[in-house]
Amino acid sequence: MNAEFLIPAVIFFAIYHIVKLISTHLLKRKLIKAEQYDRVGILEEPKSESDESNRYPSLKWGLVALMTGLGFVVIDVLRLFDKEWIDGRNAVLPIGILLVFISLGFLIYFFIMNGRKVKN
Structure with missing residues (x-):
């Protein structure tokens, strides 16, 4: 595979997951501080x-x-x-x-x- 395509794809994939992880953490923290414990479970992925x-x-x-x-x-x-x-x-x-x-x-x-x- 061409490195000119692979390297940016990996970088954007990593940035996406890091931003998603941080935003989910911050949102959960806000919900917990607002004592909305029942809504924190909404952010969990269903298993x-x-x-x-x-x-x-x-x-x-x-x-x-x-x-x-x-x-x-x-x-x-x-x-x-x-x-x-x-x-x-x-x-x-x-x-x-x-x-x-x-x-x-x-x-x-x-x-x-x-x-x-x-x-x-």
């Missing part, structure tokens, strides 16, 4: 324990890792046929192939989880 989609995180990330590996294998096999067709530096095709395989991993996980919901 649903019964959410079926996050019940098997290792399955999700295992499938995504497997499909990512398969994507890299497909890219490497296509490189054997024609080096000019898939050049890792100049072509968008390897990125497209990799993204398709990663999204297939997420879709497989989605269909597995929907199949579990129907059976239960």
